[in-house]
Amino acid sequence: MSEAKIERVADFYHPEPTDFFRKYVWSYDHKVIAKQYLWTSFIFLILGGTLAMLLRWQIAYPNAPVPVLGSLLHGMFFFGADGSITPGGYLELATMHGLIMVFFVIIPLIVSAFGNFLIPLHIGARDVAFPLLNAVSYWLYLPAGLLIFASFFVDKGAAAAGWTAYPPLSDAAGASDPVLGMNMVLFALFLAGFSSILGGLNFLVTIVKLRAPGMTWSRLPLTTWAQFITAVFQVLATPMLAAVGAMLLFDRIAGTSFFIPTGLTINSELVANAGGGFPLLWQHIFWFYAHPAVYILILPSMGFASDILSAFSRKPVFGYRAMVISLASIMGLGFVVWGHHMFLSGMNPVMGMAFMISTVFIALPSGVKVFNWLGTLWGGSIRLQPPMLYALSFVSMFIVGGLSGIFMAASPVDIYIHDTYYIIAHFHYVVFGATLFSVFAATTYWFPKMFGREMNRKLSYLHWGLTFLFFNLAFFPMHFLGEAGHMRRLATSTGYEFLNPLAPWNEFITLSAFALGMSQLLFMYNFIYSVFAGKPAETNPWEASTLEWTIPNPVPVYNFKELPVVTRGPHEYSSPDTLPGDWLPQNAPANPSASAGH
Amino acid sequence: MSDQQHHAELAPSFHAERRNLRAMGMWLFLGSEVMFFTAFFGAYIVARSASIEPINHPLDKVLGALNTVVLITSSLTMALAVAYSKRGDRKKTGLALLGTLALAAMFLVVKGFEYHAHFAEGVYPSSDIFHGFYFMLTGFHGLHVIGGMISLSILWYRNRRGDFDEHYCDPIEMTGLYWHFVDLVWIFLFPALYLL
């Protein structure tokens, strides 16, 4: 390759480095960067999960000392002198759990880790469009994560105003305000957001420009389509977060009053800022970003699910075109529904009406996708291997999460259930039940390609069963709590008479959550052990037809020795021309009698 | 591996294609920047329409107009730099880049005078909500100007070193796109803050 001049961008790749630093630390290889994101996100998943376990302890056993950790860390972080969780500490836990899970676990996992690994392979390219920018993206994300982690250790602790950080509480809330911690969080979000924008534009250019010959838009795996639509969200919506975060930071550091109205009095002191600002301004701009953000949290996992369901049903995705149109509709509508987070905010109720209409109708494309997943299964030959079980659970729990969303979309009902556990149940079903399960599906599915080894199937089955069971036991009862009016972010509910009958549910949920947390140890062990000592995997253990399965494991630095020429769609399982088998790779020669797969 | 080392091994078709990719990347980046400034503009518009007191035009329109002319001219010199570089005229490219840099520096100097005058009067971002927006918007715009100037300086140096020719001048073109965007933001900022 060094003799002839390189004619096309698609032919170019950075050669494999020999030193440890260029190989594993500052790498331009999308596969290495993907694994960097993967490991880092999994570590943050452990941190975010632990925070959740601690706050569940406080809810179930208010003011009881936390066993082990409480005695070790009493007086530090969120623990009081006796090892129980303080009210301020509880809010810190709730806030940081949300921030870490959204920005440092889910988005990096489904977009940056799996997107990075899969997009070039799925489209038949050697790398992404801008490999250097790709490396920069990771090295913006990691310091952001470290900054978030460090915010726990500073005076007054980490942010505690909820992950949504509504001012004036997040702005000038008096003596309990975690001054440095909150500012660190805002900086970290700025860095992580920048990383996200650069990553998104990298993926967009890659998918548009670097598809292999024959890889038309209608032959893209749905994983790639989902990443494409997600990348549009990332590039257009994330800057809003940067802007509004900068305004909040200015309010906190430079004394401006973007969100501080005149006459704001905390305790008995008039706030020093000049006033004239609008608390609702934060909510509008924040949710303009954060609603597309929640679609960033779900769209890639819909992509994984589609491809996995198809491969393990041995038939094409039902309604490929409708699936793509649904993805695009979700993107379009996703920009005009943000006000449904603000039905009760004091915003003009006429706007509430408008947002209700758009919100109710955004259920439609998601519904179409669910029907199409069911259609994909119908008449199939279903292989219930671990990736499939996780993907099926994704569909099942997405149905629950999506349907519970309809209640909130009906704004008069939202009057009652807003800011209650009903909302918590809804988004955990979608982000944990759906997205995190799809992460488990994607991990077990693509593990052979990423690491050249197999994950232990029995452990995967066990992990799936326990996680599915305990997840539902932990989160379904939250719908009941919400129906009863149990508010969110309450360090303890003992003060309210109407909440007392719900205490047994709180305990039940906590115990299920602990069991859920413990079950994840199985996955952790399976993953780590298999990376280093798992059984070596064959090239295509799942008999799947997309391009990544045509190359050896582990994948060489140049991905494809010769760039593939694509001749068929991504899910052409059981098509007549695959006989006597039931699949052919996407780049199989147009006349399959020459060399049939299987 | 830098562009320099690759230069010898890469065919012109490669450069043309990569330029195409980079252009698309830059347009997307500018799209995200538009959204960034849109958030501020949107907030400013909301704040202006909701505020009861009228703004007494507390900004110096003359200096603002001067800066507008300076920046538009710098966009001209930038476009010239791109054109000369596409023609392979290294000397003129360098001059045009320097001109852009000089004009950008002048913009910042004028802005510096304005800020200094405000601070001397005791007017800070925290003084009232108008000035909060003024400093925020012009501050971020100024940061983008500084970023552009850093890029321009690097380009001038690389041009002198002989990195660019008529087949390969991507960085100048991409910076040109960016610079026109910076100018465009100011063209919205000036009337919004100074005139209306």
Place this chain on the structure above:
Amino acid sequence: MTRRTALASLALLLLPALALADAVAGGSPSIWLPAQVSQAGHDIDALYMNVMVIVAVIFVATEGLLLYSIIAFRAKPGRRAQYFHGSTGVELVLAAVPALILLYITVTSSQLWDRVRLAPPKGADVVHIQVYSEQFAWNFRYPGPDAAFGTKDDVMVSVDAAVPVGKDIVFHLSSKDVIHSFFLPESRVKQDLVPGLLGKVWTRWDLIPVWDLATQQRVLLTLDQYRAAAVATSGYTLQSEPNPVKRWFQASDSAKINYLHYHYERDNDAKLVVEKGGKPCKDAPQYVLHYYEIGCAQLCGNLHFAMRGTMKVLPPEDYEAWLKAQQPDSSLADKWNGIWDKYHPEFNKIL
């Protein structure tokens, strides 16, 4: 390895099973909406139930199909999957039918939203109350006989409010410091209180909450029932004792389940006042005057969990008496006059 892990997971399963059994044995936890008590509550619950029926049908259909497919179409040797890419007809039907259902939900929701958010009650008979939330208390101001806010005859109270039964009540909401949320769960009333902004919610209570001393439960009485019974308006306090059972997996002695039993007890230090038919009476009271709880539903700081208030619903004559009996409080007056009136006099307009 697998057998041990399986046994370990079985042991894990025992914990929530025990807790569930406990919960069910200790008193059935509700899984439905609590009864609503206000006029808007009835409509909101009806909408909720409509949506629930629709959602339940879709849930059963889709999850049922999912389960059926997994079983019916599982891989069998020699069986080949059916090869089809979709069906435009099926797609269109499966898009059109949900669209119609969603349209129905939109229309019914819009009509109700209009009633509860866009059409406040008007007229001289409407009672207006200002609510000023702060970290961490509820403050209420009544306009007094001159029916105007910001004047000398305003009545200001904190935490415990009262309203007359059977009248439309409009709450004017704002906040002194951070965003709070005015939440009356059983009344299905909720709205954020935002500093610098005036919000409005309205409702009407037709029933009076009292506590039945015989059954130690809360009951709701109509005005006539209330007047016909002997009700203690003072002299009783609400007591609670925790369920004294400690479970084997609980961490420490103090960590008893906070499942409280409530009952009203005669407080001998307080004067006993019993009324019947609007007049004092010497009978033993059958009921004690109770209230609805007010909660804060928007994170507002460290004591967000402790921001509780109460709302009594009173017969009109008792309400007037209650208003007259409130003592002026200078610190409260400072908050209202010094902040609300000073910075937002426009909030005092009653339209």
